[in-house]
Amino acid sequence: MPRISPVSTSTATGEAKDFLDGVNAKIGKVPNFFATAAHAPNIATAFGAFNAALGQTRLTAAEREAIALSQAAFHGCPYCSAAHTAIAKGAGVDAAEAERNLSGQSDTAKTQAVINFATAILKARGAVADDVITTFRDAGFDDGHIIEVVAVITANTFTNFTNLLAQTEVDFPPVALPDATK
Numbered sequence: 005m006p007r008i009s010p011v012s013t014s015t016a017t018g019e020a021k022d023f024l025d026g027v028n029a030k031i032g033k034v035p036n037f038f039a040t041a042a043h044a045p046n047i048a049t050a051f052g053a054f055n056a057a058l059g060q061t062r063l064t065a066a067e068r069e070a071i072a073l074s075q076a077a078f079h080g081c082p083y084c085s086a087a088h089t090a091i092a093k094g095a096g097v098d099a100a101e102a103e104r105n106l107s108g109q110s111d112t113a114k115t116q117a118v119i120n121f122a123t124a125i126l127k128a129r130g131a132v133a134d135d136v137i138t139t140f141r142d143a144g145f146d147d148g149h150i151i152e153v154v155a156v157i158t159a160n161t162f163t164n165f166t167n168l169l170a171q172t173e174v175d176f177p178p179v180a181l182p183d184a185t186k
Contacts, residue, residue: 008170010039019045065095073105117143
């Protein structure tokens with residue numbers, strides 16, 4: 005049972021209703037994360053705008069989803085693991101690659117570099133060593149990509165922490181999180 009119940013689309017009013025109606029119009033349903041975030045409709049709306057801006061980065065959808073998946077596993081978030089597995093599929097990522105991403109792995113060198121960089125940032129809470137940045141740049145990324153990775157991490161930290169705190173009910177096909185003790 006969630007600690008924070010989702011806002012019901014049938015009883016929402018004002019800004020919360022406007023936000024939920026917008027989500028439903030855009031994706032055809034209102035996932036529980038968005039219904040939970042609707043308790044703070046101004047924040048939920050700002051998150052939606054921020055997330056839309058992430059879609060305009062030079063990181064590919066698959067790279068952004070690799071960050072989201074590896075980060076969901078890093079934080080142990082069942083909701084985000086399931087949601088981003090489904091979102092990754094919609095972005096053309098096959099199920100085996102999404103599962104590898106959950107384990108911090110990728111079949112492609114460039115995506116692996118993105119996962120490694122994002123994980124290093126998470127582990128060091130942003131204070132990565134110079135060689136981590138050099139390695140990322142050597143993989144073909146530039147300073148703009150560095151900022152974009154931080155932005156993707158920021159958005160996913162919001163969703164990971166919100167869902168973990170709220171104990172949001174998973175409304176996507178569930179996926180197994182990798183064993184964090186390995």
